[in-house]
Amino acid sequence: MSDVLVDIRQLTAGFRSQGRTLGIVRGVDLTIERGEVLGIIGESGSGKTVTGLALLRLLPENAEVQAERMVFDGQDLLTLDDDGFGALRGARLAMIFQDPVASFNPAKRIGWHLHTIFTRADEAKARSVATPWRERARAILHDVGITRAEETIDLFPHQLSGGMLQRVLIALILALEPDLIVADEPTTNLDKLVERQVLRLFRDLQRRLSAAIVFITHDMATAASLCDRIAVMYAGQIVEIGRTRDVFEAPSHPYTQGLVRTSLALARGEGGRLAEIAGELPNPSQLPPGCLFEPRCDKAFGRCRVERPEPFPGRHGRAVRCFLAEMEQEPS
């Protein structure tokens, strides 16, 4: 058994609509190692959420997902039927969603959610736990920093704040003890203070479970503070991937460079507007013939307009989808 937990080759995903398929994810290659935190960064529409959902096979029915290879812990996910996949979810794979409020069943109390998850986890791990569920619930809520656990158990989701709910959600994941957690912008809807607390929880979570986390975000700084590696997505492709330090300190793709610039500007308190990358994501039905970033790229040249760049590998697992990176590397 290697350290590679997830291995994905040429993942594509799109949605059928009015007889056509609109591509969202266009050939993503990804390996995730056990226990690592991988950040996926991109603006909305870049395909990062769809990638995450595709990983757990949670896309709606009108989605079309294909891949050359999708392996989780040695198991071929492509040949797995829906029931088999369902057995993996919640047991070994889990996901945290952007909107904690909408993630809870509004008709049920917090305690019910916890109880349901305990049952699911015990069933997945084929164990029986003697501890009364209420006690377990109290303990796990304490673990995620909810001090008034006893009361919280009896409350309905709508009676809790977003931050509290995100904590509860993390508690649920904690109870499930999965090997891989996909977290889709889990802190986006929270204010700065709560966000910091939740991020700390994530770090705890990762440490306690030694689970791999795919942390999807649009915020470079958040990613940098948490992740071991970072993948930058643009228009359904990973344009740059590498160790956080490498990517952050020496962004290679012009898009990554833009993101880092923006992030630094924000951190310095400058208005981000100037530093933002001008332009918009390409329309999926009218993709440019060459590099997908070319229309917005200030460094584009002739070749970029006619040829689509392949990932150019670098040191420490670095890969960049840009002809410039290829040229820079060539002399050495």
Added chain:
Amino acid sequence: MNSKFQIGAILRNRLALAGLAITVVVILAITLGAALMPHSEEDMDFVNLLMPPSLEHPFGTDAFGRDVLTRVLIGGRMSLMISLSAIALASVVGTMMGSLSAYHGGWTDAVLMRFSDLLFAFPSFVLALFLMVVLGFGTPNIILAIALVYLPIFARIARNMTMLIKEEPYVQAARLMGRRPLSIIVGEIIPNFSAPLLVQASIGVAFGIILEAGLSFIGLGVQPPTPSLGSIMADGREYFSRGPWVLTFSGLAISFALLGLNLLGDGIRDLTDPRLRERAAP
């Protein structure tokens, strides 16, 4: 993941399409078709009383030897006319009532909406029956009764929508510019919820046809010799065992027309209510 879905989507569209087709066929039938019929809906033929369906009379003849098909077509026109008038009346009055109520708030709101709630709390057919007894017989009274039954539905929609829209900046601006409330309501507010009104109206027309038929069926219908679908059915019920075709065909005709209207109503709602459209992306 599955390709059947798409077929389903088309099929669902097809249902709406079928609704449109049926409605068009029905409208053509009660206008052009009725005009082309060789028989008159009123001329009695005492030789051919209660004749079963034949080539000459596809739906048979009634107790007066009148061609049932012709009467169904003309009656359909009458029923539709009654229902359309009633719904038009209900939508105009109800919308104005709801909008004014929401716009002014306070006592106006309390009184108008309590009245609307009250109308709404009676079973629709019971209310219509009561109104017919009070108002007396005749087509204008049927229209009035159906309109009163349907009024609160429009009032509610209008009130809810106006509540939302009246806070919009452009409405506030119009108010600051000193425009009269009525002009603001008619010019700025109502046009902004014409879509749900339209959906409700299309459903209402079907509802009105059923209500008219029900009233006619228990003997509170339009005045003879003018036929309406309900009065033809009421006649047919009188001699159901002797000439079952009269009730059966007029009943099937009304069901066919309502099928079209309902499918069409569904289609319009799907088109205008974005929440019901299948989303292209999560």
Added chain:
Amino acid sequence: MIGFGGGRFDRRQVFKGTGAAVALTALGGWPLPAVAADRVRAGITGYSVINTLDPGKATLIPEYYVLWGLYNGLLAFDEKMNVVSDLAEGFAAVDGGALEFKLRSGVKFHDGSVLSADDVKFSFERLLDEKFASPNRSKLAEVDRIEIVDPLTVRIHTKRAFAPLLTFLTNARTGTQILPHKAVKEMGDEKFGRTPIGTGPYRLQEWNANQGLVLAAHEGYFRGAPRLKTIEVPLITEESSGVTALLGGQIDLTSTAPFADVPQLEKNKAIKVLKQPGLNTRFISLNLRKAPFDDVHFRRAVSMAFQREAMVRAVLFGEGVVTNGVLPPALGPFHDPKPRDVTTFNAERARAELAKSKYKAKDQKFAVVTWGSGWWKRIAEVFVAQVNATLGTQLTVEVTDPNAAYARQKSGDFLASVWGWTGFVDADEYLYDILHSKGWRNFGGYSNPEADKLIEASSRELDVAKRAAICRQAEALVMEEAPVIACFCSNIHNLLSAKVDGFVQKPYGNYGDQFPMLTVA
């Protein structure tokens, strides 16, 4: 709560254990359409209201249907409409023009009391009492006083000779049925109407307003206890529902039948149809006080402008006969079968009469009032369509409800209205009430002194043949002026399930009086 649907029964009956089938039903089994042989379900169809079972207060046909089985009159009709004895064994004219009635001895009321002359005197005087305000008071209006000769002999003195008196003392739509003096006094009028006591073959056992009644056999009935112990009488508002109920086995007998269904039902072996032309008259009531019907030529024109035969076919599906006046064929010698020109369709003559009239056809746009959704409505439809076609008028139909139509008749707020009467047993009720200038059913305001004299004379003539001749003469005189437009007389029907026998139909539309005659196979 008692009901009358499939397999209905009342709980007491079950606990008594009569009939294994019924008992099984109670244990949750399927309702069985079969009934025990000692009961019959006789539906009153086409009606939903019975207000009172006090003959002195009764006005509605369904009330009579039931009370004919609860009471007896002094006299009764046989199936040929001959007056025969009932509570009176016989009668004779005594000197001074009075009628003397000998009562049967030992006749018992439902409460066990015995009938005596005092009960007769009380019943009639109660009817005559103005404070009691009986709707049937007119039947005895000519009675001067009632004399008790002995406990079983009564004399009725009239103010003057009054021919209809005997028919008015029958157990028909008369109100002159005999009540127990003591019981009525004890209960009071109001209560008596709800818990009636008579001498009839059945007594009231249960009564659910607007739903139906249950009658139980009167064991002390003077002709012997009836065979059928229980008669359920559900009120079935819709005539057509009555037919489906009979076909479905939920009832055994109906009081009427929808005209349209009769031919099919006659072919159905599971059902017996009894029918004959009934004692009724259907006409278009005209308001002679207003234009255009104040003009005799216009009335005649309209009367000759439509085919009554077509009307009978389209309205009654053939279940009736055209009439040339108000006296129906079932009145025997009183009816004149000879067709009259004025009540026979003739387009040319109709238009000729119209030409003589001071009114122009094209100006006539008034509505003919009718009601309901059934055959009353169809009369107006056929009438209006034909008259318009023949004369070029532009009459319309106005459908209201029976109540509003009647209110308008009484107040004179109409020009023409479909109208009719049913169940009248004496020619006087037709001629005097409808056509005499003082008749209270003369809504159109018709007045002809010559006719008035003839009608009055007819009621003084005790010889039937002579009286009938005067009546025919009066009718002929009146109809020439077409104060009402005679249309037809409809058949009366009873539907019986094949296993029920013994019902003898009489032209006035009898019902409850036949309950003791019924047998169930």
Added chain:
Amino acid sequence: MSLSAVDRFLPAVFSGRRWALPPTLRYVFGRILGALLVLLIGAFIVFLTMKAAPGDPSLSALGEQAPPEAIAAFRLQHGLDQPVITQFASWLGQIAHGDFGNSLVVASGRPISNLILSRLPTTAFVGLYALTIAVLSSLVLGTVAAVWRGKMADMVATSIAVLGISMPDFFLAYMLILGLALGLGLFPSYGFVAPGDSLLGALHASFLPALAIAAPMAAVFARTLRAALLEVIRQPYVTTARSFGLSRAFTFLHFIFRNALIPYVTIVGLQVRYVLGGVVVIERIFGIPGIGSLMVDAAFGRDYPLVQACMVTFLAIVLLVNLLVDIACTGLDPRRSR
């Protein structure tokens, strides 16, 4: 311990900070008061409207042969010649004592309250029967249509639903009589068996009328359920449930269906108006002695006090059901209780 048991076990009892009862009660009381107010105003408007109606109850009450003296006596006895205001005042006074007065025409001289109380169970039985048929069939149709949305099953279920709405109930009633009663002889075409006498017999005898009333309702319910299920299926918490690997059945029952129940119950409650409306014609066709046929008889007979009482009864039933649905929805949807 099953999960639903847990859910039931969880409420208030153990926790300290509990406020649920007083506001909820206050809410319920408020609603009851509001309903009573509407009832009162409704009764008032019905009374005034009825007085404006044409026709004369004395004519129906006494029949066509009634002479003028009898009519005058009747009008005097029932105060019909008094001013409307006087009549209304005495009517209100009676109602305050739970007395609707006596019927004038339909059951002359009988207390209306008795009449209505004797009819109410019948209508309630047929209505609830119809409602049960409608709810059960719509649960199946709506769920099938939503789960297999866009597929053949959806097509079939949706088509049945649309057909159900498109067929007037009274026409359906006649077709049912023609086919199932007179044709195949499976059910009686007429009459009513009281459930107190024989429950099976009652269910059998009232099947056709209940079905005729239920069909259009079932269609509306099924469409509502389908739409609600489809709406809920798209909710993020359903995706969350799937991401937890919870079984399909569990997810459907506790996440999807449970939440779709809220709009569904609301619509079912609203449709009670429809049930009561349908009852009027259907009761008449099948000869069922319920409030509906009473109302029709009263209306045609111009039995003013009875029509008024029927209208007020109908109003009261609708208001009561609305109240119950409201409370049920508050129970179903914790977000409502605030």
